[in-house]
Amino acid sequence: MVNRFAPLAALAAIIALIVLLYRRLQKDAHGKKPPGPPPTFLVGHTFQIPTTRPWFYFQRLGDLYGPMIHLSLGGDDVLVLNDAKDANELLNHRSSNYSSRKPLVYAGRYQSQEKRLVLLRYGEEMRKQRAAFHHIMQAPALKLYQAAQERESIRLLQNVLVMPSETQLHAKLYAASLVYTLAYGKDLNKEGLKELFAILDVVEGFIRDCMPGAHLVDTFPTLDLLPDFMSPWRKEARKKHEYEMNLYGRLFLEVTKKYEISGGTTSECFSSRLWEERKNHSLDFKSMTYIVGTVLEAGTDSTAASLIWFIMAVILHPEALEKAQKELDSVVGADGSTIPGFANMDELPYCFALVKEVFRWNPPAPIGFHHLSDEDDTYNEYMIKGKTIVIPNIYAMHRNEAEFPEASKFKPERFLKDLVHPLTPAAIAEGHYAFGFGRRICPGKVFGAQALWIAIVRLIWAFNFTHALDKNGNTIPIDVEGSTSGIISKPEPFAFKAIPRTPTHAQTIKKEWSEAWIL
């Protein structure tokens, strides 16, 4: 059996190699590229880039070669941007050319059937999906979501109070239940939790499937020419698609049925809005199903990661926590009987600056999501070929001393002087690059920013976060660079203590918790 297919496989490998060589030679014929490390013969830099925390490596390359770095990955030209000035020019000002995504055969063509927004190339389907997103994320709707965010943040406080050692899990649950409610208009009950865990499994698998090197066919797309019987990966990807359609489709269908039965008076959520507006946006059922699923996929880990970065930041910089608590006490009182809410946002500039600094200090998506250029372009005397993968190294941009002095320090003060009153959730997403760029900028940024604001402000109000101690009473150190890899980076689990500031604070949390779910 193996022998029968061996010649075909060898032929496919040779074709892939010839195509790769041809593309290399063709590209080399064009103008001057940005500098970069010397490539290895044939494979370029494919095996030079570390698979864990590549943002540190890209930053180090920046020190050696300058802010724009050219690399070659599996035959693709890659441009890494370490400086926000260049990202602003290329990805914002020239966004008509830099807003596509590299087509992924496994995760894009077969698993997502070209319906997942984050992987869509620049075109009609992407524009329609982003317009639908925009519609649901307008200011009046965002204000409505604040009620759910306040309620879920009480659940978060209660969970941290009862089981502080599981705070990583509570943060994920907080983020996930918010986007779940936004997506399907229902609270996270027992049944919902089961669905949620199934969705989180899909997300984890999907992220793995998108990583460079995850599937050979994405390094050598010509392998997609091989027939099904030689490509077991294709069957596997299609199976994943069916599973996702079943899961997301069932949840979406449930909302649309309720909508029809109630004559359009179901609870407000992304699914019901999409269904109601279907004649205007003309998205088909599969697109609608995926776009709602995307809310859960994109909105969970990013928000949860930022919450954990916040806890690490205030443990390592207790002076920031103290200042924020003082500010809160001066606004809602120090006795712990009144919990702050969105209504207090404008009175809490230091807390506002602190939330911005959380996004700046360690952005949850350190290299964002790559963009792809459509046409050849010249910039700063360099030639940037069409179909170049552009990686914005947001981490390096946020560590640029010229823009953010003492960049490795967590210093909310850096944002204080530029705050404009009244403070709004939208302004939390400004002054840094955590939400990406141009026409692909995160469409959930204000929703995410206000979810972070309410959770962080209430955690500051409720708890003192400190280092954990070992059995000899010594401080257990925290490794600030010990973070996970992948699209979203969060701290590796670390030990810490979360202690209610006073017994009254704890009492108030319990009281608010018991009242939050009585509707």
Ligand code: HEM
């Ligand atoms: C709060 C933390 C969040 C951060 C830091 C964050 C960051 C990002 C970044 C860096 C990108 C890539 C942008 C680019 O390509 O330039 C992105 C894309 C995206 N985000 Fe977020 N995000 C967050 C929360 C959310 C939430 C809550 C939602 C949904 C409600 C969401 C939905 C999306 C979607 C759908 C995309 C893909 C957009 C596209 O490809 O056109 N995000 N996000």
